[in-house]
Amino acid sequence: MLFTIYWTITSTKNKSFIFNFTKIYVPLIFNKYFIMNRKILSFLFFFSLLSVSISAQNSKYWVFLSNKKDCSFNPYEYFDKKTIDRRIQYHIPLMDSTDFPLNSAYEQSILNGVDSVSYSSRWFNAIAVYATETQIEQIKQFPFVSSIEKMELQIAYLENTSYVWDTIISPDLMGTLLNQTKRMGGDLFQEKEIDGKGIRIAIFDGGFPTVDVNPAFEHIRKEGRIIKTWDFTKKNEFVYDYISHGTMVMSCIGGIMNGEKIGLATGAEFLLARTEVKSEPFSEEENWLAAVEWADKNGADIINSSLGYTYHRYFPNQMDGKTSLVAKAANMAARKGMLVVNAAGNDGDNNWKIVGTPADADSVLSVGGISPDSDIHTSFSSFGPTWDKRMKPNVCAYGHVAAAGKNKIVSTQGTSFASPLVAGFTACAWQLKRELNNMQLFENIQKSADLYPYFDYAHGYGVPQASYFISGPQDSLLQTKTFDFVNENDVLKVVVRQEFINQKVKGSKGYLYYHIQNADGTLKEYNVIEVNQEEVITLSVNDFEIGSKLNVHLGGYTATYIF
């Protein structure tokens, strides 16, 4: 009970003060240690009504089961043909215990003991339920229940729909639109007519308003390439409303406007899942989990997810890729052959600063954002490393983009849009290199990036480049030496060759990237500088631990100095 604090304040005056609530007779008998006058009781009563109304609500829980005894499963009946093909092609078992359904007797027992069941997860052998604390206490006693976790509830949100399409794109916006794919060498894919054909991409977001009528997606609709839709928050197929974030994200994967590609995978197939009700902080992990299983069942090759969970639910030390359920689910999706592309997060300029989850999962291709103006990390893009010091983000792309909104092309920003740009790129790369499995593709996407093998915790390996997949790694890397290390009396200098001073190299802005790497492989610091002179870095060798490294990158050339 809430009010078990012993108030021992007494009134010395008998005042005729009456508040409305005090007119309610409360037949409470207190002993001599609980002397309280009516006014105090009414005060507490007023607030207890509020608090009780909060605490008496049913809560939502994950009930994890201990086994799948006596369950049977036929993958050919359950999975889409594309899922079967993917598993066969990449030598993934057609089924394992995580694919089996839950034990129906266990499910029924749980159902009988709670108010309602929201969702059952095969992968985690878990059931999402609405229940009271008393019901949960009873369920805990079932021998087949291994653990129970409480969830948070979501907040409903709706938007009205009324659209007139505006096809006019301002010159500035058109410039952004062209550059966001060009920066990844998208024109090379276009020349080769690579557009993600045959690749199925699942998008998890808060809604896809106007995707069913919007001219940016006409080419997809005309060919029936929106394979399936599901609203996990309302349990129905309609997803073409609510938050326009999903529409913009989808356009950055495969939209076309006025003949120009917004994203690169204009030939891909799509699975659209509405998993979020409001903006990211209030979203439901349960829906994400349900959607990833749905994506697997329906033959997804790539999952694009532009959500991240941070301080609302977690502490920074839980960003280790192992703690959150969505990180575990993302890793499991990777084990089943799908490539999960996830936004790094937009917390780079606030206290949280680091990537959220599931971008912290090691099998997730986490995408950071760069500014089209500076071509380096944009301030809001979340930094790595993860809590356990793994490099994140893995790659980056423009975080300021032109995207198809509900009724026109709009300028928008966030790593939410860098992620689908890379997802579209990934679909094209996979179309070209179908022999690669998901994690081999992951590796190659990293290798294709313009800073590779250099990396830092703001850019990962840089922006993926189509040339790597078209011409191979040899041609995509500029091997010309752009600088030298000079050590004179333990003073180490990095000297840029004359022809690379103030020069833009291979379309990049000609910045010099360098970091100090500890002996254990983690970074101590990293920098990006504009090259205005020959001697760009001067360091005293004695200041560094033996075994630590100075890695420097300029114009496609990376070299290491070991202290």
Added chain:
Amino acid sequence: MKKILITFFLFISTYICFSQTVLLHQEVKDTTLGKRGPNLKNFGHFYFGIGFIMGEPENKGAEINYGFSKNILVGYRYKLKLNQVLAIGFDMDYNASSFFIKQHPLKTIPDTLLHDIEKINFGNVGLNGYIRFNYGKRGNRIGNFIDLGAYGNYVFSARHFTKDENQQGNIVKTTTSHLGYYNKTNYGLLMRIGFNRYVLFGNYRWSNHFKDSYLYPELPRYTVGFQIGFHK
């Protein structure tokens, strides 16, 4: 001598190096979970609030206009987390109370004269202590909570205002300070229900505003309102 030369050389080189444009510099700090944060050991933040005076006065002599009579506060709140459910803390605030006196023939505070507008303002600095019960799963944020506690105010300023329109159509305003009939301190109980940065609060003033010797009927004792905490 060699050391001096190297130092000099490094100094010059560093100076030259600074002429480079550094576009991004990040030092990777040790990943240790700090002790200061919304759901960590220590946390403090500023807040703003407004409360409305509620309840009934002791008698008709001290009736007020509800809605106009209010308490505005700005303050700093500190929280010491004891465990995931329990915390204790204190607030320091500046708060100003305005009691708009209802004008009718039975009015007795501070006198029986009737005015177009009449109010008594108290300027307070306050200190309160509270115990906090958190509920619901949360990460590094304040989350949902219920606070119970007690407060005390020191009244550093009290003024009586009147406003009237005389027969010539002139507006006459009066302000009376150095009032002798109020107590320099007041105290009471508080309760808050918080949803992260949004807080509903209620105060019950236990003590009297007016000195016993003046035999004034006491003003309404409840304040109910909301606060916004300045934190994420």
